[in-house]
Amino acid sequence: MWQWLSAPDYWSARFVVSHLLALIYLIGFTCFLRQFRGLLGSRGLTPIADHVARVPFRRSPSLFHLRSSDRWLSAVGWAGVVASLLAQLADLAPLWAWVALWSLLWVLYLSIVNVGQIWYSFGWESLLLEAGFLAIFLGPQHVAPPAPALWLLCWLLFRVEFGAGLIKMRGDACWRDLTALHYHHETQPMPGPLSRWFHWLPRPLHEVEVLANHVTQLVVPFALFAPQPVAGVAAVLIVVTQLWLMLSGNFAWLNLTTIALAFAGMGSWLLGPVTPAPPPLQELPGWFAVPLLAVTALFVVLAWWPIRNMLGSAQVMNRSFNKLHLSNTYGAFGSITRTRYEVIVEGAPDRDGPWLEYEFEGKPGDPHRRPPQVAPYHLRLDWLMWFLAISPTYGRSWLPRFLEALLRNERDVLNLLRDNPFPDEPPALVRAGLYRYRFNTRRERKATGRHWTRTEASEFIRPLTLDDLR
Structure with a gap:
């Protein structure tokens, strides 16, 4: 009955996306465990206990409204680490266990972000939450890949790339005159080992880089919704661009998450040779297909806010329009510091x-x-x-x-x-x-x-x- 929702040619895409997202969740929870005492603990710079005392649950849904002791913070962090490791094996689990495990990951990380205050105000937090929520509806390896979930992941990738491209063209003039990379590698928030080398590349090459960035962010994302092999080629171009960014600077897991989303647009002709062979696929059960369609309809409705933001003259970057961090708007470096x-x-x-x-x-x-x-x-x-x-x-x-x-x-x-x-x-x-x-x-x-x-x-x-x- 629900066979029309299946996309069997994207089994490899689902395999790669889910394993990368589980890895990113693991990194996120590890960061929390290693830093929460100094940032958010009882003796931290902005304690969670103080935040939940003045901000009600309806404004920041979080498990930490139940308890906010350091021991409870540590327990939530370790639960996230264990769940992230189990998610690497979730392909072998029943569908109901997959849904439960990925839902737990999302709830745990949402609880952290909603009380993380200024420390969790970065765009990649919402990006991980939105991608992690959609992963709930990807399903394990023995279930046919659900096409709506994969389309929503591509729509998320489109907003990440196109939103970032628009904010650059509307923002600092250095993006329009192609001089942004004369400064950016030196003035970015967290330079990496190769940033100095990138900074001293010839200026004409920097201008070619900026032009290539505009093409990748403003033109290529539309091809994600084209038939294969066009969509796959567009996804590969995005991956190459993100790898370039990973070499030139430190942007937490923004680039890795974007790469994970790009794999959602790759068919078996690209990923089949480098992923395991799929097992016999089962049709989506009704108890799973109906919520999947409901979530798809929800995202269609929620799309109004990021579309209005992208097309409006006063575009903002990295904004969540709801406390569940679903259907957000994204973007980065609308302005570039020169010094x-x-x-x-x-x-x-x-x-x-x-x-x-x-x-x-x-x-x-x-x-x-x-x-x-x-x-x-x-x-x-x-x-x-x-x-x-x-x-x-x-x-x-x-x-x-x-x-x-x-x-x-x-x-x-x-x-x-x-x-x-x-x-x-x-x-x-x-x-x-x-x-x-x-x-x-x-x-x-x-x-x-x-x-x-x-x-x-x-x-x-x-x-x-x-x-x-x-």
Whole structure:
């Protein structure tokens, strides 16, 4: 009866998409476990307990409205890790177990994002939630791949790419005159090991890169809805572009998730040779097909909001129109900073110094240090420090508490950093300066051993003691 909903030629696509999404969930829950105590725990920078006390459940649906102790946060994180690992084996499970497991993953991560405050305000959080919700309706390997779920994944990919392309063309003029990459590799939030090499590529090549990006984001996404092999070729082009972005910078799991979505548009002619042979496929049962059609109809209705946003003159980036993070709008780098500034935080035992610098895990600090490869892992504090250099308002909710934690040598917060220059006793004062950073040329790098040249621009935070913070 429900055979018309099946897309057997996309068995390999479903196989790859589901396994990649399970991996991304695992990365997301691992990030939470490693960072929640310093960011969201009872002694964190913005405790979840304080958030749920002032924000009702209807505005932030989350399991943490039941309990918000550190032990409960840890239990939710570990439950997500276990469920993510089990999702790699869910192909072997009955359909009902598949639905239950992927629903659990979505509920757990939704609970984190809805109370994660500024630390979970990035577009890839909503992207993972929306893709993870659709994965509930993909089904295990012995069930025929459901065409509506695959189409919705392609529609999600379309919004990611086309929304990002539109916001660039409507935003900074450097995207239109093809000069954006003259700056972006140096000024992006989290440069990677190869970013300096990319930055010093010939400028005409940068302009070709920008033009190729416009084609990939504004033209290619429409081909995702064409018959094979056109859709498959379009998906491959998107994958190649995302791999290029992964080499040139650290964007958490944004690129990996986009790649996972692109596989939804690839038929067996592309993926069949590199994936297992499909077993005999069962028809979709009615108890599964009816909710699948209902969800498809729901997404048709919800499409109004992202379409209106993309076509409207006041397009916004990375906006969720509902608390379930379904049918969101996406986009990135509508504006490009031309100059890189970094907030450098230091402490001292007294006003005469010496002033010692706090090094972060990923963001630029020591000019001798090569930018590390971080993605698809996400260093949330490091990313917020980049925003802080753009405007102090980004630190309004957490910066005073961060400085207090440094002055108290609080372990949970210091664990978010690369090292603590005051291991024995806390500093008496902390301060922060604003520094201009630029990549060294190959000749400068060889002469100085430094990847960056930095110069002090201004004082950002004057020297403060605990009494000053009080």
